[in-house]
Amino acid sequence: MAAQEVAAQPSDTLATLKTESETLKTKLEEERAKLHDVELHQVAEKIEALGQFVMKTRRTLKGHGNKVLCMDWCKDKRRIVSSSQDGKVIVWDAFTTNKEHAVTMPCTWVMACAYAPSGCAVACGGLDNKCSVYPLSLDKNENLAAKKKSVAMHTNYLSACCFTNSDMQILTSSGDGTCALWDVESGQMLQSFHGHAADVLCLDLAPSETGNTFVSGGCDKKACVWDMRTGQCVQSFETHESDINSVRYYPSGDAFASGSDDATCRLYDLRADREVAIYSKESIIFGASSVDFSLSGRLLFGGYNDYTINVWDVLKGTRVSILFGHENRVSTLRVSPDGTAFCSGSWDHTLRIWA
């Protein structure tokens, strides 16, 4: 059989190889499934169900002139930074709903923004392929853009950014298929991460003792875990059926959740090296754009493209609640640092604080 294959057209061989790879993949999943002894929600059957769940919009932040694309919390638990399609980046005291700073970026579609751990700067970027850091000045007369510092340079759009443990380093992900770690002061690239086969859309830093890994998700349906020191991909997961828009670590750092255009959210366990739960419903057909856990990890909040937020019981795999309010896609969602609330941003130009 092999000899005959060799004589065939190159395209035929490619097709056969493709089919073979698909068959092997299915076989691998079947074998992995056989090794499950007890699924997460089977054990969770013995736990008490959650009572009635009431969460309401407690603040609505109006001020963006166009779609809100990204937001991040300040460590002080009440301030946030948000960015939108019209190039505006705003820093709010979400508690009082006051705007404290505003910057107009030289580009539109500011898809990524992050608050520095010190609370003294914000980072943002998007279609300009860069990530820039703006120190926050309290002098109302000062133009924030004047002190702007260009840090990261990619060859395609910036999809996500976050500071590591200090104001001095930034981790970025890009439409150019790579992630990178940058030194803020010099703008130097400290490490690059190659392995995704398409745009990387999201990333999250691991809350670990050694503080050395992060996870990324991309248009290649893969989620990859990286060692920040060596640049190596140490684990990868490929069970989603479409782009992964958001990844977030479970609070213990042992697992992470993902939200995807395939309308599901999934939980991947790092020690077991496999997917351990899927959060989906037949009635949910629109993609999940962003996910985050409540402080204890019991609840998973997912913002969806059908304008809703679904609240999932992480252990039981069931939906606990569905939150209405936004009038367009929910594009970004993050729980506050002390877990008292979460913030959602939407294409309806607003941000909402829920508690």
Next chain:
Amino acid sequence: MTINTLSQDGVQRQQMPCLTKMERMIISMQDPDMGIKLRNQRLLITVIPHAMTEALHIGQLFVKYGYIYPLKEPRNLILKADDSPYRFQTPYYWMSTRWPASELDYAIYLAKKNIRKQGELIEYEKECYNALHKRINHTWDFVVMQAREQLRASKQRRKADRIVLECQEQAYWLVNRPPVSTAHYPPSKRYVKYCEQYQPHDPIMQGCLPSNPWITDDIMFWNMHSETVAVPTKLRVERWSFSFMELLNDSMGRKEFLTYLEKEFSAENLCFWQACEDVRHGETSKIPEKVDEVYKQFLAPGASRWVNIDSKTMEKTLEGLKRPHRFVLDDAQMHIYFLMKKDSYPRYLKSELYKNLLARAIVPQETKKSVFPFMRRQRHSSPSPALATQIGEDDGKGKNSNSVKSNSGTASRL
């Protein structure tokens, strides 16, 4: 709630309330006046209470959960209704205090066993050892170094103490070994445990006292949890006992821990760890000077705050210092981190300092709901974190107080 329902189907349903009850029993069993008789046979050994059915069942659970362990057949975690000797497990290794058992700790334990006596690992342990070696290969040097260091430290103990400690450690791992290979693995337990432990701390799940600021517009909750509050809340202090990382992540916890270490004359460990963090996360340009400072203060022979690192790590670090880079202190930092985690941290949790703080810690009163529901509380502003640097830069000149006007209520235009 009966304890009997616990161990059905071999699936362990670990509930904190249950463990607390068991621990109360264990403690009273060891009470010198009212507890069971202890008999000295070679070393501290106890005899199991008279075998009535109920007592036997509870006793079985004690063994299963690792509160007592058999001396004759350590791997056989059952309670025999005869004269076989058992020993109480030290509270350091109790399930409630020692969870979660980390992979790294287990790898170090197996490496120790392997080094101590080649071929002492049983089949299951060999499997785990190989699986761990593959998974955390990038930290394996550290694992071996820690194992060697711990073996060396234990050699310096009295033989009797050493034997007891080895038994305690072995018993702990027999009960708590983290499942390593994918074939034998229910991840579910860990999630259930974590969620249950943290649920009282999750404001969305269980509310928070005095109230959730976003709901009542009252910021007392944030004020009570600030870095510099005089008396912390009970939940906050309890959380420090969940893991070493929780303690270090809270600046107040770190301060308390430093105070404790100062009493123990080992404060240089925490200071060294913080200095290493500063190197790792600081500006690239400052690395050489920072590393040099660290060397002078902590590593040089005769340094004022010399840290005790094993010779191999020290050698490797000093070699690396010739060409300082961001990660040059990683090995030494990890070594000191795990030293604190395994040694100082558990002792801190048992110390008077911690216990007193926990006793003094408050449980906030729930804010009463407003009598007039339509009267909204005024939402107070807070100083922007960015203000801190401004004041620093201007040397406290007066102009700052004017430029920072706290608006409240109405939207302000920038």
